[in-house]
Every structure is written in C-alpha cells, then in structure tokens.
Amino acid sequence: xENFEFESPTHFAxxxxxxxxxxxxxKAFGGTRVLLHFxxxxxxxxxxxxxxxxSLEAAGVWFVPLGGVKPNPREALVREGIGLARREKIDFIxxxxxxxxxxxxxxxxxxxxxxxxxxxxxxxxxxxxPPVVKSALPIGVVLTIAAAGSEGSCNCVIxxxxxxxxxxxxxxxxxxxxxxxxxxxxxxxxxYQTACGLVDIFAHVVxxxxxxxxxxxxxxxxxxxxxxxxxxxxxxxxKDPSDYSARANIMWAGTLAHNNVCGVGRxxxxxxxxxxxxxxxxxxxxxxxxLAVVMPAWMEYVMPSGVSRFARFAEKVxxxxxxxxxxxxxxxxxxxxxxxxxxxxxxxxxxxxAKEEDIPLLARNLGLKDGQTLGSFRKLATAxxxxxxxLCV
Amino acid sequence: xENFEFESPTHFAxxxxxxxxxxxxxKAFGGTRVLLHFxxxxxxxxxxxxxxxxSLEAAGVWFVPLGGVKPNPREALVREGIGLARREKIDFIxxxxxxxxxxxxxxxxxxxxxxxxxxxxxxxxxxxxPPVVKSALPIGVVLTIAAAGSEGSCNCVIxxxxxxxxxxxxxxxxxxxxxxxxxxxxxxxxxYQTACGLVDIFAHVVxxxxxxxxxxxxxxxxxxxxxxxxxxxxxxxxKDPSDYSARANIMWAGTLAHNNVCGVGRxxxxxxxxxxxxxxxxxxxxxxxxLAVVMPAWMEYVMPSGVSRFARFAEKVxxxxxxxxxxxxxxxxxxxxxxxxxxxxxxxxxxxxAKEEDIPLLARNLGLKDGQTLGSFRKLATAxxxxxxxLCV
Numbered sequence: 001x002e003n004f005e006f007e008s009p010t011h012f013a014x015x016x017x018x019x020x021x022x023x024x025x026x027k028a029f030g031g032t033r034v035l036l037h038f039x040x041x042x043x044x045x046x047x048x049x050x051x052x053x054x055s056l057e058a059a060g061v062w063f064v065p066l067g068g069v070k071p072n073p074r075e076a077l078v079r080e081g082i083g084l085a086r087r088e089k090i091d092f093i094x095x096x097x098x099x100x101x102x103x104x105x106x107x108x109x110x111x112x113x114x115x116x117x118x119x120x121x122x123x124x125x126x127x128x129x130p131p132v133v134k135s136a137l138p139i140g141v142v143l144t145i146a147a148a149g150s151e152g153s154c155n156c157v158i159x160x161x162x163x164x165x166x167x168x169x170x171x172x173x174x175x176x177x178x179x180x181x182x183x184x185x186x187x188x189x190x191x192y193q194t195a196c197g198l199v200d201i202f203a204h205v206v207x208x209x210x211x212x213x214x215x216x217x218x219x220x221x222x223x224x225x226x227x228x229x230x231x232x233x234x235x236x237x238x239k240d241p242s243d244y245s246a247r248a249n250i251m252w253a254g255t256l257a258h259n260n261v262c263g264v265g266r267x268x269x270x271x272x273x274x275x276x277x278x279x280x281x282x283x284x285x286x287x288x289x290x291l292a293v294v295m296p297a298w299m300e301y302v303m304p305s306g307v308s309r310f311a312r313f314a315e316k317v318x319x320x321x322x323x324x325x326x327x328x329x330x331x332x333x334x335x336x337x338x339x340x341x342x343x344x345x346x347x348x349x350x351x352x353x354a355k356e357e358d359i360p361l362l363a364r365n366l367g368l369k370d371g372q373t374l375g376s377f378r379k380l381a382t383a384x385x386x387x388x389x390x391l392c393v
Numbered sequence: 394x395e396n397f398e399f400e401s402p403t404h405f406a407x408x409x410x411x412x413x414x415x416x417x418x419x420k421a422f423g424g425t426r427v428l429l430h431f432x433x434x435x436x437x438x439x440x441x442x443x444x445x446x447x448s449l450e451a452a453g454v455w456f457v458p459l460g461g462v463k464p465n466p467r468e469a470l471v472r473e474g475i476g477l478a479r480r481e482k483i484d485f486i487x488x489x490x491x492x493x494x495x496x497x498x499x500x501x502x503x504x505x506x507x508x509x510x511x512x513x514x515x516x517x518x519x520x521x522x523p524p525v526v527k528s529a530l531p532i533g534v535v536l537t538i539a540a541a542g543s544e545g546s547c548n549c550v551i552x553x554x555x556x557x558x559x560x561x562x563x564x565x566x567x568x569x570x571x572x573x574x575x576x577x578x579x580x581x582x583x584x585y586q587t588a589c590g591l592v593d594i595f596a597h598v599v600x601x602x603x604x605x606x607x608x609x610x611x612x613x614x615x616x617x618x619x620x621x622x623x624x625x626x627x628x629x630x631x632k633d634p635s636d637y638s639a640r641a642n643i644m645w646a647g648t649l650a651h652n653n654v655c656g657v658g659r660x661x662x663x664x665x666x667x668x669x670x671x672x673x674x675x676x677x678x679x680x681x682x683x684l685a686v687v688m689p690a691w692m693e694y695v696m697p698s699g700v701s702r703f704a705r706f707a708e709k710v711x712x713x714x715x716x717x718x719x720x721x722x723x724x725x726x727x728x729x730x731x732x733x734x735x736x737x738x739x740x741x742x743x744x745x746x747a748k749e750e751d752i753p754l755l756a757r758n759l760g761l762k763d764g765q766t767l768g769s770f771r772k773l774a775t776a777x778x779x780x781x782x783x784l785c786v
Contacts, residue, residue, distance in 0.1 A: 001408070001576075001637075002408070003407060003408025003409060003411065004405070005404065005407070006404075007402065007403065007405065008402075009400065011398065011399070011400040012400065013398050014397050014399070014657070015394070015395070015396025015397060015658075016396060183394075214638075215637075215638035215641070215642070216642075217626065218618075218642045218646050218649065219645075221618035221619070221621055221622050222618050222619075224618065225611075225614035225617065226614070229610050229611045233610065244608075245394060249394065249608070249610045249611045252658065253611050261649075261654060264405075264407070264645075265408075
C-alpha cells in the first residue's frame with residue numbers, strides 16, 4: 001500500500017426531500033450571498049429549481065441565478081460567473097444539476113478568489129502545468145444526475161475554447177461543503193443519459209482499480225464492491241427509471257466511485273479519462289458515451305501488461321469462473337462490452353460521430369511530449385494512444 | 394435505502410513516517426496549546442512518543458502531557474483532563490494511542506468546553522438520555538492500535554465509576570480533525586491485542602450489516618468488502634506481526650469499519666456492543682475479547698429472525714456455497730466461530746473471567762425498562778439479553 005493523505009469533508013444529505021435542507025446548509029456553511037448555478041431548463045420543468053429557491057428563501061438567503069451550463073462546461077460561462085461573483089460579492093456557489101454544473105461552479109469558486117486571468121492559476125501558463133488550487137469560495141450541490149461524482153470530488157474539468165481542450169483543476173478546496181442528493185431528482189433522466197452516468201461511475205472505479213500498486217486489498221475490495229453495485233442496479237434502472245432503490249444505490253455509488261475512498265493507497269491510472277476528454281472536447285459527445293468506446297479499447301490494448309489483474313476483474317466483477325488467467329481476462333472484457341451494449345451505449349468511433357482521420361490530432365491534443373507518458377498500469381506514449389483510438393474504429 | 398446525513402471530515406495521513414506530519418497538522422487545524430494525551434509507557438518504549446514530541450517541537454507547538462489512560466477509559470482521568478485543559482487554556486487535544494486514548498481525549502475535548510458537571514452534558518442527568526454533543530475542542534490522533542475506529546468516528550465510550558457502566562457520547566464534533574496512521578506503529582502489539590482489534594473491527598461492520606433495512610446494496614457490498622479484508626489479512630498478521638501490508642490493510646479497514654461509510658442508508662443494530670459493554674465494564678476484560686464471546690451468541694439467538702441475511706453473510710464473507718439458507722446460515726456462524734478461535738480469542742464466559750451468577754446484574758445494567766428494547770435486527774428485551782448471556786456460558 002502506498003502512503004496517502006485523504007480527506008472527504010463533504011456533508012451529504014441523502015434521500016427523499018433532502019432538498020429541503022438546502023437553505024439551512026448554505027447558511028450553516030457561511031453562505032449569505034449565493035450564486036445559484038444551473039444548466040438548461042430541465043430543472044425548471046421538473047420543479048427542482050422551484051424547490052431549491054423555496055428552501056433558500058425560507059432560510060432568508062439572498063441569491064443571484066446564473067444558468068446556461070452545457071455538458072462539457074465551457075470556459076466562457078465560467079468567466080461570466082467569475083465576473084458576476086466579484087461584482088455581487090458572492091460568498092457561496094450553489095450548483096443545482098449534474099457534473100457539468102458542479103464542475104462549472106467549482107471553476108467559478110476558484111476563479112472568484114484569484115486576481116489575474118482564469119487560466120493562469122488553474123491550468124498553468126501553458127495549460128499544461130496545473131497547480132493545486134489552494135483557495136476557492138465554498139460550494140454546495142443539489143445533485144440531479146448520478147454520474148460525475150463531482151459532488152464529492154476534489155476536481156473539475158472545463159472545456160477550453162477555441163482550443164477544443166478539456167483540462168482539469170484539482171485541490172481539496174474544491175470539494176463541496178455539502179451535497180443534497182435526492183434520488184427522485186434522477187427519475188426524469190432519459191435512458192441515454194442514465195446509461196452515460198452508469199458508464200462514468202464504473203469508469204471512475206476502473207481508473208483506480210487497474211494499478212501497479214501491490215498489497216492494496218482493502219481498496220481492491222471497495223472498488224469491486226462499487227463496480228458490482230453499479231452493474232447489478234443498472235438493469236433495474238434501465239427498465240424502470242423511477243425505481244427508487246436502484247436510483248439511490250447508483251447515486252451513492254457515484255459518490256463513492258469518485259470521492260477517492262476507493263483510490264487511496266494506490267497509484268491510479270486515468271488514461272481512459274485523458275483519452276476520452278479529447279473526444280468529447282473535439283466532438284462534444286457525452287463523456288460517458290466516449291468512455292464506453294475508449295475504455296474497452298484501452299483494456300484490450302493494455303491487457304497483456306497485467307493479465308492477472310484483468311483475471312481478477314473478470315472473476316470479482318463479472319463472475320467469471322476461475323481458470324486460465326488469459327481466458328478469464330478476455331471473458332471479463334467481453335462481459336464488460338456486453339454490459340455496455342445492454343444499456344445502449346455506443347461501441348465505435350462512428351457511433352460517437354468521431355472520425356478516423358482525426359486520430360493523429362486527437363492524440364496530439366493530449367500534449368504528450370517526447371518521453372512523456374500517460375497512465376501507470378501501462379505507460380502510454382502518443383503512439384500507444386493512437387493505437388488505442390484505432391481499436392475504437 | 395433510508396434517508397441519511399453523513400460527514401467524515403477527518404484528514405487522514407497514512408503510511409510510513411506519517412507521524413512527521415503531526416506538528417504541522419496540529420497547527421493547520423488551529424492548535425497552539427496542546428494537551429498530549431496517552432496511555433501507559435508503551436509509546437515511550439517503542440519510540441512513538443519521542444517522534445510525536447519531536448514533530449510538535451519542530452512545528453513550535455506548546456504542549457502539556459497527560460498520560461495514564463487505561464483500556465476501558467475511566468471517567469476520573471477524563472475529569473482530570475478537563476481540569477487541566479481549562480487551567481492551561483488548551484485549544485487542541487492530541488491523542489497518541491489506541492481507541493481508549495482517543496475516546497478519553499474526545500471526552501476531555503467535550504468536557505473542556507462545557508460548564509457544569511461532566512455527566513450532565515454527555516450522558517444526560519440519569520446517564521440514560523445522552524444528548525448529541527454540539528461542541529468540543531478539536532482533536533487529532535496518532536494511532537497505534539487498529540481496532541476501535543475512533544480515529545474516524547463520531548463517538549466515544551467512557552467507563553463510569555463506581556457504577557461499572559460504560560456509556561457513549563455522540564456527535565459529529567467528536568470526529569477527529571486529523572488522524573496520523575503509520576501501520577509500523579502496530580508492529581509491536583502483542584498477538585492477543587492484535588486479535589482483539591480484528592474482532593472489534595469486524596464487529597463494527599456486523600452491527601451495521603445485520604439490518605432490517607431493505608435495498609441497501611451499495612453499503613451491503615461495502616460491509617462485505619471490509620469484513621473479507623479483515624479475515625483475509627488476519628492470518629498474515631497473526632503469523633508475522635511486522636507484515637506491513639497486512640497491518641496497513643487492517644488499519645485502514647478499521648477506519649472504514651467505523652467512520653460510518655459502511656453504515657449510511659441503513660438502520661443499524663449495535664446490540665452486541667451494548668451487551669458486551671456491560672461485560673467489560675464489570676470485569677474490565679478487553680472489549681474485543683468480550684465481543685468474541687457475545688457476538689456469536691447474539692448471532693445464534695437472532696438467526697431465526699433473519700435467516701436470509703445470515704445465509705448471505707455466510708456466502709459473501711465466509712465463502713459458503715449457495716444452498717439451503719438455514720444450512721448456509723449455520724455454516725457461516727460456524728466459520729465465524731472457527732475464525733475467532735484461529736486468532737486465539739475466547740469463546741466462553743469462563744475464559745473472560747465472567748460469572749454465570751452475574752447474568753441478571755449484567756442484563757439489568759443495560760438499563761432497559763419495561764417495554765424498552767435493544768437493537769433492530771431483532772429487538773431484544775432484558776429477558777432476551779439474559780438468554781444471550783446464557784449462550785455464552
């Protein structure tokens with residue numbers, strides 16, 4: 001087991017009607033002037049917006065709304081939010097939505113406390129040497145999509161235009177102070193978006209599970225526990241979007257998958273996320289759908305470097321009977337692909353709207369210089385990334 | 394899944410040489426005048442005390458030592474600590490030791506901020522209506538025993554004299570601000586104490602696992618993950634006390650078992666802990682040893698009320714092949730008992746030094762009035778508790 005430092009201080013208020021706690025929690029964490037951040041109109045149609053506003057008003061908390069966050073949240077709106085937060089002397093950012101809204105809120109929370117240009121203190125001068133963020137306004141979340149795990153995580157991903165790059169900001173100060181999680185708020189998600197969330201949650205565990213670290217049984221077991229939960233609950237939620245039990249277990253699994261309780265004490269990988277981010281940056285496809293294409297290809301490519309781990313994955317997550325490790329490993333990957341198909345996810349570049357001829361550009365956008373590599377389970381150079389993209393075609 | 398609120402804000406610094414972070418962490422969490430709380434002489438013999446003092450001195454943090462905490466920590470020393478904390482204007486309590494030291498530190502942290510008598514605001518006027526604690530001095534931990542999970546938990550247990558009662562204080566303010574966890578510090582634990590820790594960690598999960606709640610797959614899976622980890626690592630640590638990997642996995646499992654990440658969304662039970670506390674209060678036996686006697690008896694007694702859950706426990710934790718549920722359930726209990734025996738734990742009242750004729754007194758000490766019950770998986774009246782004690786004879 002590797003040495004680690006870990007904290008996950010977020011206060012989780014989970015369950016039916018938990019949104020009624022929103023105003024009270026904002027106040028408890030010091031919020032008096034709130035930027036209420038959200039996406040498109042869906043939270044107004046579903047009534048979530050009205051419930052949150054009612055809770056803020058009941059608590060006597062002043063707020064200013066800023067909607068318009070799109071999937072793969074954009075730098076432009078973050079900059080608008082930073083300006084608004086400074087002008088209005090905002091002291092708390094409340095994100096109501098899914099991962100994109102939470103990520104946008106985190107970037108604003110970070111930017112509002114820094115003088116100078118947004119990119120300098122988040123991604124580094126050339127967008128390639130991101131510092132760890134040391135301060136940010138406090139953030140609260142009312143979650144409406146189980147997927148990104150941003151409600152408990154220490155980072156966010158922002159799309160930079162016009163460069164078509166996705167870049168990550170990191171720091172424990174970005175962990176939300178609280179997250180209100182009512183599984184009923186996810187009942188209205190369309191099947192495709194629900195499935196994208198399942199893929200993303202599963203992938204957050206995979207990126208931690210495939211590790212070069214040894215003797216990490218405690219977190220291996222946790223990773224497998226969360227992956228099995230996601231797979232086991234997926235059929236129920238795809239069949240009945242209003243299955244509270246399935247929605248609740250998936251929602252909580254989404255937090256466990258990414259607050260890093262499954263990742264401590266182990267070197268992590270994150271190649272598939274890095275590779276996928278270039279896809280969703282260039283084609284604006286859903287992150288989960290991109291992962292459904294990239295991650296099996298990554299597994300196929302790196303499997304020879306760690307067959308035993310893939311055999312364990314096959315046995316513990318997919319119920320493959322013990323036997324020859326190479327056969328088990330292949331069978332596990334086959335069952336993972338079958339599961340992705342069963343929940344309606346794409347399997348190829350074409351289904352994503354991605355183009356084979358863009359592969360060199362996509363690989364180049366990762367920005368790996370000579371000698372630099374991505375990942376840890378197997379270290380990937382640009383040529384390896386291109387090879388993985390080709391497996392997606 | 395039940396609605397829940399959960400926070401576990403403790404900052405964990407885990408691994409070799411993590412104790413070097415102690416002084417810096419005390420300062421980061423606002424400590425300037427520290428009460429350094431510990432037990433007997435063992436931390437001085439092993440060098441842990443010197444390392445912690447060196448770290449505090451390097452950080453320029455003033456401290457006053459208070460040693461002498463015994464297993465089943467006593468109210469008298471807590472009262473002494475409260476007086477010392479008030480006189481010396483202490484603003485941070487640092488516990489260096491195992492669960493008893495951490496629990497004693499928590500009680501002092503709580504008492505130092507309250508006027509009036511210690512018992513009034515912790516256990517309630519008659520010691521039977523404990524309020525949730527709303528304020529306490531900040532606490533830090535340097536952990537030397539993997540067992541109680543108090544380094545991440547929201548409560549503590551104190552022995553009240555001369556009443557021979559053990560009572561719990563609860564409140565999220567009792568969660569330590571940080572916990573320094575160097576698995577090497579547990580290398581010197583004698584086998585009996587190591588085994589008592591294993592039993593306690595396992596029991597913390599069992600008390601959450603056996604629940605009347607339904608549809609709690611995410612936390613069922615986590616519970617099973619932690620229980621399997623403890624059992625799997627136990628043989629290695631009993632064979633080689635200096636097995637870093639086994640010590641590290643057990644130490645982290647001990648935190649996961651009791652910071653409540655395994656318990657959210659489910660009604661919990663805690664009967665075995667309640668019953669055992671009367672044993673260790675009256676006979677001053679080790680809590681883990683008491684649990685090794687009480688918990689299998691509790692399982693035997695309540696099994697008819699929930700055979701399916703016991704069958705799942707048997708399959709997922711003990712690897713019993715699926716089949717007739719009643720047979721599986723019995724086989725699971727049998728394997729649990731065999732495991733307890735394999736790590737050298739007692740199985741009977743006699744081995745603990747407990748007396749059959751004290752059973753009515755022990756059951757009465759739990760303080761259940763007519764109509765009151767203990768636990769949730771099966772609700773136990775005083776007569777049920779007596780019956781469970783008789784199964785221990």
